[in-house]
Amino acid sequence: MxxxxxxxxxxxxxxxxxxxxxxxxxxxxxxxxxxxxxxxxxxxxxxxxxxxxxxxxxxxxxxxxxxxxxxxxxxxxxxxxxxxxxxxxxxxxxxxxxxxxxxxxxxxxxxxxxxxxxxxALLPERSTWDAETFEQLHQKLNNNKFYQMTECAPKVLQDIYVYGFAFVDEVPISLEATKEVSETISIIRPTHYDLGVWDFTSDLAKKDTAYTSLAINMHTDGNYWNEPPGLQLFHLLEHSRGKGGETRIVDVSKVLEVLVSLAKEDESWRCTLDVLTTQPLSFHQAGEEGSFYIQDQFPVLTVSKELELLQCRWNNSDRSPKIPLPCKFPMGQVYEALFRFNSLVNDPKYYVQFQLKPGQILVFDNWRVLHARNAFTGYRRLCGSYLTRDDFLARLRCSMNNRETVLNTL
Missing domain, CATH: 3.30.2020.30 (NE0471 N-terminal domain-like)
Structure with a gap:
């Protein structure tokens, strides 16, 4: 009453x-x-x-x-x-x-x-991982099959949100199958690279180092856009007459936990955390004729008031020399923070390395998980997609909650 x-x-x-x-x-x-x-x-x-x-x-x-x-x-x-x-x-x-x-x-x-x-809470709690815990986690999550995609889609969505990544196995080695998995997870986001599922080799068809055989360091994609792709999906179609090309990934949510812990104990690390979470950097994409992308409004780490990761933006290749002014910190402190962050995301304690293989799809949270690629030789053909984040989250909420529960939270 x-x-x-x-x-x-x-x-x-x-x-x-x-x-x-x-x-x-x-x-x-x-x-x-x-x-x-x-x-x-x-x-x-x-x-x-x-x-x-x-x-x-x-x-x-x-x-x-x-x-x-x-x-x-x-x-x-x-x-x-x-x-x-x-x-x-x-x-x-x-x-x-x-x-x-x-x-x-x-x-x-x-x-x-x-x-x-x-x-x-309409979404599950997130769980971080490092190199030590990844293998056990991989075995736990590695039971999603293409032919069961409709049934296992809710689990795939939840794994991506909770851990930052998921694998789908026994996928037909084709663009069509890659597109089908992509559209089960979210809506494919068109970009200037491709309007749908992209498919490329090391032929510089687009003026980006991804289209070469060079090594690519730890990064998130699309830092030069106002909204970087929410998710990214990889499917290796072929790698013949060569070697290398291993993929590395690291959980930035885990790295942020390390940063927060160090900042509690040391003043210089507190400054590092402040730089990484408040000092904007500038990123660009200028390889293509007729298009020039630049974004300089965001720091490396956007965090919540509880210091939980909301978004990471990092790509040393696309980082512009121009620092957004006025710079909030002495330049030496900015570079010290960037060196420290780069050292952590490339520390073998935190990253894992593996070979992508035909028939297995890797999908990951591009706002949370950095990825890298070793240099390679031979012919390597990779396809994949960018996926919209809002639609992924909308599908996840609906897969975890009945409609009445969702409506009662409005």
């Missing part, structure tokens, strides 16, 4: 509020403009699209006087005549004649002053 403990209805419509108490004696405050704005009835929230129809800023009775709503008498008195009924529901009868009904569950989920229930 709900109880109404307090209501303040006069004054600015932005300050009017009520205080609700639940059976458990939990209390929370709701601004009335928030409740009116978020009415859940079909006249205010489209039943099919789940989009808001009500326009609290335009045609719902709060009149404006110039640009200063607080001086408008009608606005100040908009909530004065609001009436409430409480019980199993909170019923609000508004000035313009509309009635809103809110369940206890809705009020708990959407409480904010204070929040009474933590937001439900």
């Amino acid at each position: 709900l109880r109404l403990l307090e209501s303040v209805l006069t004054g600015s419509p932005f300050d009017a509020y009520i205080v609700i108490e639940f059976d458990s004696a939990l209390k929370t405050c709701f601004n009335l403009i928030f409740l009116r704005d978020n009415c859940t009835c079909q006249d205010c929230l489209h039943p099919d699209t789940k989009q808001r129809i009500v326009d609290i800023f335009g045609d719902n009775g709060i009149t404006q006087s110039g640009c200063c709503i607080g001086k408008d008498t009608a606005a100040r008195e908009y909530f004065v005549s609001t009436r409430f009924q409480v019980g199993e529901l909170l019923v609000c009868s508004w000035a313009e004649g509309h009635t809103s009904r809110f369940s206890k569950e809705w009020l708990l989920v959407h409480s904010y002053a204070p929040p009474l229930r933590p937001s439900k």
Whole structure:
């Protein structure tokens, strides 16, 4: 049973509020403009699209006087005549004649002053790895088969999110099969390299070192774009008459854990962490005639307030000499931080190396996992794709939660 403990209805419509108490004696405050704005009835929230129809800023009775709503008498008195009924529901009868009904569950989920229930996690917890733990993890995850892709797709999605990578085995050695796996995971992102699944050898068809037989150091792809590809997928179709070309990957989430630990103990490492998480770098792609890409707004590591990795941007090959100004740190500290980061991601304690092989697809989180390629000889043909991150996450949420659970978190 709900109880109404307090209501303040006069004054600015932005300050009017009520205080609700639940059976458990939990209390929370709701601004009335928030409740009116978020009415859940079909006249205010489209039943099919789940989009808001009500326009609290335009045609719902709060009149404006110039640009200063607080001086408008009608606005100040908009909530004065609001009436409430409480019980199993909170019923609000508004000035313009509309009635809103809110369940206890809705009020708990959407409480904010204070929040009474933590937001439900629609995604799993992430788990980091290093060289020591990778092999056991690889064996655990390495049971996804192409011919079972529909059934194992939820697991593949979850493995990519939790660990940053997944393998799919017994894949037909073709562009068509690679495309099928790609589209099961997300939407293929077109770029200037290719509009769909890309397919290349060391022929410099595109002016990028990926299209050579040279070694490529640890990197993420697309740092020169505002939004680097969310996921990347590799399928080696052929490597004949030569050797080399091994792939290396490293979990930057694990490296960040190391950085945070070192920063807690040493002032110079605290500075390193600050540089890596706050100092923007500039990256470019200028090999192709008629196109020049540059991005200089982001640091190497974008992190949450809890210092968890949100995105890594690192590619020494594409790093521009121009430092975004004003530089937040002495140049020597910037280079020290970059040297330290580069040393960690190339430390055998953290990275793993293996050969890609025809019939096995590797898909990984391009915002989290750095990859590298050793130099090679012979003929090597690789295909793959860039995949959109938002669509991957949307499919993962739906694979892990029923629709009602997802809608209750909106």
